[in-house]
Amino acid sequence: MLLKCLHSAASNVAIFEAAARHLGLPDGTLEHFVRPELLLAAEAAGGLTPQIADDTAAILSGLAGNADAVLLTCSTLGPVAHTAAETSAAPVIRIDRALAEEAAATGGTVVALCAVETTLEATRRVFEEEATKTGATVDIRLVPGVWDRFRAGDTGGYLAAIATAADAAYADGASIVALAQASMADAARSVRNGPTPLTSPAAGLAAAMARCTSR
Incomplete structure (x- = not known):
């Protein structure tokens, strides 16, 4: 393969x-x-x-x-x-459609976290399309300021901020959190308030x- x-x-x-x-x-x-x-x-x-x-x-x-x-x-x-x-x-x-499909399959409230503003509309559309198939509710959130950290090479700060946002989403009642960009994937290991977030890779x-x- x-x-x-x-x-x-x-x-x-x-x-x-x-x-x-x-x-x-x-x-x-x-x-x-x-x-x-x-x-x-x-x-x-x-x-x-x-x-x-x-x-x-x-x-x-x-x-x-x-x-x-x-x-x-x-x-x-x-x-x-x-x-x-x-x-x-x-x-x-x-890959983000595959992620949206997996997230929507869980039902409930799906929170998709984005790091860069240019992906918000594309992410919203694909997650909403998949959610209509299962009845899931979708909440698309931009994690503010983190893309500047990524561009500056502050990977640790970037991932920590994403993990914090994921924990906050679970505290708000999310059933599952999806990390909408591949660069966010390693943050999943640091999330403590709920299930390990789904990742697009x-x-x-x-x-x-x-x-x-x-x-």
Whole structure:
């Protein structure tokens, strides 16, 4: 099995490799392609533009040529996955949709935490779409100020603030917390007020494995 991952941050490579090991995938299953300029352009534009979407779709289609599946790991770029999947030779997995599907399946109140403002609308749409299938209630929250910490290289402060926000969500009555961006995944281990939050690397890889098995 060969799964290709399109990232917008180099730090996600290690996160996905750790998630793959946890799921028992052999070394070499993942190939990583990092294109930070796509997210930087979206941040500068205030969100996903048609040009950024076209550029992302072209990259995804190119990666699909000899892959069993392609994972789009950036939640800001997530909406492009559906378009790319229509013409790609392999399944294109939008990892935040896999996350939303897993979270909504629990029912109750789902709180999805976001770190960067450009992903809020895309995250809201995908979580609400999945919630309508199960009757879950969705609350999308931006963790303020943490993206500046991430950009400054303060990984510890970034993850600590996310864990604090997750604990606060459980204190507010959340049934499950979902960490909507791959870069947030390691914060899940520090959450104490409720179930371990769901993360998009684990959800996306599990979805890819299921798609490959069913083909």
